[in-house]
Amino acid sequence: MLSPAEGDLLRRLVAPYLQDGHQYSLHNLAHLCRQVPQERWPEVVGEHFARLREASQGGESAEELLRGVHARLLAEESVSPQLAGAMRYARRVADGLVLAYALDGDTSVRILTDQDVERVGAQELDQAARANLMRVAVRHEEIPVEGGAVLHSLYGDSPFVASQALFLAQAARQATGEPLPDGGALVVVPTRHNLVFHPVGDGSVVDAVNSLAAYALGAYQDGAGALSPRLYWWHHGRLTSLTVIDDATRSFSVQPPPELLRRMKSLVRLAPAGRILTRDTAAAPDLAALGQRLREGLARLAADPSGLADVFAGAVTLAHARCADDPRAAHVDTWDPWALAVQLGTLLFAGGQPQKCVMGEDLAVEVTGEGAVPPADVRGWLDAVYVAIVCREWERVERLCGVPMERLREDDSVDSYLLHWAETLRAYFARQPMDDIVQKLLATMEASMPDALTHGPDDFVNRIDYQPVALFHRILAGDHDAFAKALSGALDEHRAYWGDAPAPRARVALGPLAMAVLARGYEFPVADELPYLPKYLLDGGRIEVIPRP
Template identity: 60%
Template sequence: MLTAAQAARLRELAAPHTEDDHSTSLTNLAHMCRHEPEDRWPDLVDAHFAGLRAASSGGESTAELLRGVHARLLPVESLTPELTGAMRYARPVAEGLVFAYALDGPTAVRILTDADVERVGLEKLGEAAYANLSRVPVQHEEVSIEGRALLHSVYGDSPFVASRALFLDELARQGTGGPLPDAGALVVVPTRHLLAYHPIIDGSVVDAINDLAAYGLGAYEDGPGALSPRVYWWHRGDLTSMTVFDDTTHTLSIEPPPELLGLMKGLVRLDRAGRLAGRNTGKAPDVGELTRKTAAAIGRLAQAPDSLGDAFTSALELAHAHAATDPNVALLDSWDAWAAAVQLGSALFTGTQPHECHLGETPALQVPAIPAEPPADARAWLDTFYLAVVCRQRDRIDRLCRVPLEVLSQDDSVDAYVLHWIDTLQTYCSKRPMDDVVEKLIATMETSGRDVVARAQRDFVDLIDYQPAALFHRLIARDHDQFTEALNEALAHHGRYWGDSTAPRAQVALGPLAMASLAYDSGFPVAPQPYLPKYLLNRERIETIPG
């Protein structure tokens, strides 16, 4: 930040204020001086060291210490051997960061020593430090740098602003009115006066890592009050560094820990398939545009059969989108979309012979012969299975149950409970012993717990993904009343998760609809409800589906 000549002059001005046997950091002083004319530097240096002397004098009363103490993040390089020896209570909280207590005095901030802590008591001092830190005034704003990642910037005049990252969930509640997601947040603390974070809610986490790395590094280099150039993962109160420095090339890179990397893979896959509520844009899906998009995707299959997955995703999105204006699937165009989704989904996993499919008034679309090459996409298999059940496609269900679980198990974006759930459905629909079905259902339940799931949002698992298994439990127990209660709960969870979102998947609860269809066919008294298209549930819209 200074030229060699300027740095030498700053050291010369600082030398009379320092002791020969102590090392003194001039980083913050350099940040201040670089923005001022050099003829003002002597006064700045004198004022800086006068403030340090006043702050280090000590002698405050217990009441004064409790009134002014704050929890404080310090850069690890700021702890000289002398400070370290006097602050045995301090502890590392993440790579490059140390937790300590600091006194906010009238003219300067003083780092507390072991003697200060002993005078007040560690527990009492800690409670006061937390309370004082939580009252530090901050300003909050949302920043969108590039792509779709949204960053929350928190800043203020206090030198304790960045230290509020220690209690990031509380800070998020104050700034946004809601808690951080169970997956936590990415966060940077580049200077004492600034932090920025990104709640981990969807696939935009990939963009956010790069955005935060650039944002944090720039602020760290600009200063003053530099704290850390690293990107951290805040998760359940802990900070984990993701920044790796290469001392040979003098470069840095971002390497998420395995747990976060798995979570990111899962969120990206879920997001791309439109399964996450995320941030609602308020724009309703355009059925006409989706119809043209799906028709074009089907038209490309003859030349690009490997694009079948994209065509299926588009058709499934279209089927859900129709429910926004035709919630009962009473119209032919709506049924055509559901039938096309079944055709493309089953072709994706079990192959198909040449056949036609229809999308409303568009000309008949030709689906070419496609060999059976099931992809390692567990949730796409579940979608296809649910569609086949809803559309009463017994032959397609049988073929889906013959898709090897070993292939689907290669999907590293899903948690174990998803694969156990597929195993349960394949076992049940293959008419194997009920004891085997129950054993696999129990495995599904055991692997969907909070401490086990690592690749999906907790609320998505609880409110959406696990609900079909909960309904299936009541279905095989043949308990009509409890099935009805569980179905009402599943639909309420669906509404709670999606809120007022206009996303296609918000319109139909596909998994519960499939379980309700099985129950209806087994004589359960299942009544049409929101998110359950009436004419699919009662089979009145079902027609023959080619392929």
């Protein structure tokens, strides 16, 4: 940050202060000097070492220590052997970062020693250090970046702002009013005065990785009070460095650990499909635009079937979205995308001869699934099965359940319970022995326990993904009362998850709807008017003939 000549000048100015045998980092002092004319450097250096002398005096009472102590992140490289020997209580919390205690005085900050900790007591000091840290005033700003990610910047004059990364869940809630998702957050602490984080809650996390990594390096190099150039993952109270530094080549790279990679891949698959609650699903969909995109995609399929997966996803989205204005699914404009979703989903996963796909009165396209390889997309396959069940297309359901399980297992973006659930449905519709079906269902339930989840967000899994499994369990048991109670609970969970979000997936509880249709076939008493279950799909009143090959 200084030229060679400036560096020599700074060393000459600090030399008189280094007669006590202590080692001092000149990094922060260099930042201070760079911001003022050289004629003021002697003054800046003198004030800097005066503060250090004052901070090193010690002798405070236990009450004074408790009142002023703060948890403090230190750059690992700044902890000299001499300092480390005086603060054995300190611990390394992540690559490049050390947790210590610091006393915030009127004009200076002093790092506490082992003697200070012993005088007060480690547990009591730790509690006070956290409480005082989380009372530090910070300012919060949202920073949108390219790709749709939003970064949250916490900054302020205090040298303790970045240290709030130690307790990021609390800091994020205090600043934003929102809790962090189960996936935690990506976070950088380039200087003592700021931290920037991005919740690991949707597919925009991929864009946030590069933006945060670039920001951390730049702010670390340019800002006063430099702390760390690394990108970290805060998860369940722990900080894990994603940045790998090659000292030989002085190069940086970002290498997320396998658990985070799995989460990121899952979120990337979930968010664009509108399956989870994100910022993007907070805006009402444009039905006309959705319909037009579906028509255009369907028209292209005649010449280029490679876009079949996207067009199927568009049909499922429009089928849900239409139920905003037509919650009973009474109109033909609502039926068309449901019928299309059945046809396209079956062609996508099970292949087949060309068939006529119709949308409205003026668009009919021959779409083929010949030679198609089913995608490794378990949730897409479940969508196809659910819409086929809702539309009472039992032959198509059986064809979908003939998709090789080996292909679905190639989807590495899902937790294992979804694979077990797919196996359960395949076994059921293939009319395998009931004992085999029950064993597969039990494996599904066991694999969906919270401690077994490493991919999908917990609240989404529990409130949305798992509900069809619970309902199917009641169907197999033949327990009408238990099914009714579970169905009511599933709809409550759907409401609790989506709230008043206008997202298409918020309009219809697709999995519970499919299970309710299945239960009706076994003469379970299911009410006609239930929220999120369109009446004329539930009772079959809107079901029309779907063209076949």
